[in-house]
Amino acid sequence: MTVKKKQIVECDVIDVAFGGKGLAKIDGFAVFIDQTVTGDRLAARIVRKKRNYAEAVVQELLRPSPMRVDAPCPYSGYCGGCKWQFIDYPHQLEFKRRHVSESLEHIAMMEGVRVHPTLPSERVFGYRNKMEFSCSDRRWLMPHELGTDADIGFALGLHVPGTFHKVLDTDACLLQPDTGNRILESVRRYMRQSDRPVYGLRSHEGFWRFLMLRHSVDRDRWMVNIVTASEDRDAVQPLADLLMDQFTEVVCVVNNITARRSGVAIGEREIHLAGEPVLTDRIGDFEFEISANSFFQTNTRGAGRLYETVGRYADLRGDETVVDLYCGTGTIAIWLAAKARRVIGLELVESAVADARKNCLSNGIDNCSFILGDIKDTLENIETTPDLLVIDPPRAGMHKDVLKQVCRMGPEKIVYVSCNPATMARDMLELKADYTLEEVQPVDMFPHTFHIESVARLVRKT
């Protein structure tokens, strides 16, 4: 049987594929179905047909999988924030472990690598320390709102999966602590009543663009970043004052201003409106000052577990030279500094390097230095072979020239941290002639999503 677009097929979901969709086979032909899990029997409608596979949506769930749980969030299935709430947490962890293991098998052609059970997140809800809510002049309605007199001219919330212009008017997001939801509601009420218009994601006109909330887990304090399309202090200052009055937890309000059309909540300019200029949080023994646009791991407690794993795999004695590639704001360098002779961090973004230097000073660390620039150009300036190389690249993984330089450099040990099992496996393929991949520890920083961090320990072949 060949499947056709719009056809309804009855099928059993036999696995969950990389990317988080359920996989069914119709006469051996792969069909990927969003919001399904192994063990589901369902009627599915084919929505896209390609040469080697098709995509389908659930028409009717005929027999639910035992792995299913009731998703506590009313937006589950409609919101792009988290798509796995309907799968019980132990199975989420096992799917993530398998995705890491299977990526290594299929992409890196490495059989039998020790991939440990996924370290769970300490919290499965309320774990995110940073949320970005988009404004829109078109509200995407939930099914129960269709045909009602719901106001469709305003939304402040999260996007429908994979869309730039469909925004839900999200009352609350369970991924952030509850105070964040009370702040969200207060801002929504203010923006709705304001005489400044909300931004149109198609027209690119309007004033209110994003609301970004950041939470310090250590101090239980909040930063509010109001992102607008232009400067208008009369519109934003009363909102800042209101939030400072209403919430003792809010210690900092800033206004980022961006005229760019892109959907990125970073301003070309920032105005400090109220309270302190930055938020302070802690990972392990170290304190970090976080400004509105600084990079900081979004699951603070999870970051602690991730860095503990990095420290364990690094296994430093105190006399080593460590090079930390893609060091960001220096969090890993700082974590390892006390156990090393010196750490050199390499990073592309100027503000991240400035933050890294500041973070060293405020934590009393004096054996770290940082080199600004593209690693493709800066790595060759490192003259000594480090005892340990830490590599924590962005989702896209490493540039192939950098991989070659790493092999030429030949450090004894590598600890590779990854947020993308597929690019990690691709990079392992390049490293495997010179290095043995001893073990991999997946660490869950993002419950209810298919995303997974991994830490890999590699040792140079003799």
Ligand SMILES: C[S@@+](CC[C@H](N)C(=O)[O-])C[C@H]1O[C@@H](n2cnc3c(N)ncnc32)[C@H](O)[C@@H]1O
């Ligand atoms: C996944 S983050 C790692 C951050 C840090 N290790 C942490 O745990 O907070 C990746 C970092 O690589 C940096 N980056 C991306 N491409 C780069 C390049 N070509 N050269 C240097 N740094 C780069 C990014 O700016 C970002 O800070």
